[in-house]
Amino acid sequence: MYAQMVKTSGDKVKTPDEMTAQERAFQARIDADIKIEPKDWMPESYRKTLIRQISQHAHSEIVGMLPEGNWITRAPTLKRKAILLAKVQDEGGHGLYLYCAAETLGISREEMTEALLSGKAKYSSIFNYPTLTWADIGAVGWLVDGAAIMNQVPLQRCSYGPYSRAMIRVCKEESFHQRQGFDIMMAMVKGSNEQKAMAQDALNRWWWPSLMMFGPPDDTSVHSAQSMQWKIKINTNDELRQKFVDQTIPQADYLGLSVPDPDLKWNEDHGHYDFGAIDWDEFFTVIKGHGPCNRERLRARNRAHEEGRWVRDATLAYAAKHADKAHSRSAAWIN
Numbered sequence: 001m002y003a004q005m006v007k008t009s010g011d012k013v014k015t016p017d018e019m020t021a022q023e024r025a026f027q028a029r030i031d032a033d034i035k036i037e038p039k040d041w042m043p044e045s046y047r048k049t050l051i052r053q054i055s056q057h058a059h060s061e062i063v064g065m066l067p068e069g070n071w072i073t074r075a076p077t078l079k080r081k082a083i084l085l086a087k088v089q090d091e092g093g094h095g096l097y098l099y100c101a102a103e104t105l106g107i108s109r110e111e112m113t114e115a116l117l118s119g120k121a122k123y124s125s126i127f128n129y130p131t132l133t134w135a136d137i138g139a140v141g142w143l144v145d146g147a148a149i150m151n152q153v154p155l156q157r158c159s160y161g162p163y164s165r166a167m168i169r170v171c172k173e174e175s176f177h178q179r180q181g182f183d184i185m186m187a188m189v190k191g192s193n194e195q196k197a198m199a200q201d202a203l204n205r206w207w208w209p210s211l212m213m214f215g216p217p218d219d220t221s222v223h224s225a226q227s228m229q230w231k232i233k234i235n236t237n238d239e240l241r242q243k244f245v246d247q248t249i250p251q252a253d254y255l256g257l258s259v260p261d262p263d264l265k266w267n268e269d270h271g272h273y274d275f276g277a278i279d280w281d282e283f284f285t286v287i288k289g290h291g292p293c294n295r296e297r298l299r300a301r302n303r304a305h306e307e308g309r310w311v312r313d314a315t316l317a318y319a320a321k322h323a324d325k326a327h328s329r330s331a332a333w334i335n
């Protein structure tokens, strides 16, 4: 049950000759950077691709609250605790904006929640790894939120209005998240030898999974070509991964930490870092539901859903009571 089993399928991108007149007009709007809004006509597969991507993104934010939420009660100081609490709440907020953006495409919140809880929906691979020490909270903020920003800043320009607008707000908050993670890492590396060793250990464990967050290599990314034609994605997975490596290595140097990659080398000719091979078997094992924490994450979400049932029931009952009162008041007024 706890496997993220949505089947991957990528349709071939249509040439202008293969498109209908309506599809050509739609593509022309996208090429002219005119946003597509919920009531506009859109190809069915554009709508489905957006639902898939936005809902996976929303689930990632919601499941992403778990690894860090795990440390709220154990944060080393009151200040760190308040910051972490605010950050985890932000992630919950991001999930809610994104579910709302997906709802504008005709899917209900209940359908998306059911897909997540049953293990059918995907969410980011990264959240299936455990946060073992406080330094992991630093590494998650620095690397995971750093990778998330790299991917999400271009999405502010995506073609679908509600998703693009949600991304503008989300990116502002992610930037604070990344800084708080780097700040934790700075404090750790300036601390005792043991603290510096914890920071290095966290980097060792989070580095490769962070690179996997960008998705499979371009030659096996089934959705990229069509999503880029529709500006649902602005960059390829490999482009963003390379930008992330180029941006992050100087930060690791500044921290005095070393990235666990013996093949990492600055390439003068290309003006980029070359890096070692990513273990794609590990990535596919994780997204098929067999990572270190997949079961634990889905168990936690299912438990939270059950424990929150009385709140949903109470708010619905309250809304129904008020709707009844409003109805009786307007009936009395008409009579």
Ligand code: 3HC
Residues within 6 Å of the ligand: 006, 007, 008, 009, 052, 053, 056, 057, 058, 060, 061, 064, 091, 122, 123, 124, 125, 126, 144, 145, 148, 151, 212, 213, 214, 215, 216, 220, 221, 222, 223, 224, 227, 233, 237, 287
């Ligand atoms: N984890 C899980 N599944 C992944 C994945 C990852 N890191 N990367 C790719 N996949 C899945 C895809 O969802 C797709 O599966 P599907 O067909 O069943 O839906 C399959 O692998 C093939 O990959 P593609 O490259 O063809 O898929 P996409 O074109 O959708 O690209 C993506 C993947 C780059 C993640 C893209 O969907 C995207 O940009 N999404 C929006 C951003 C997002 O969801 N980020 C998740 C992290 S959010 C976050 O980290 C929160 C923060 O607060 C820290």
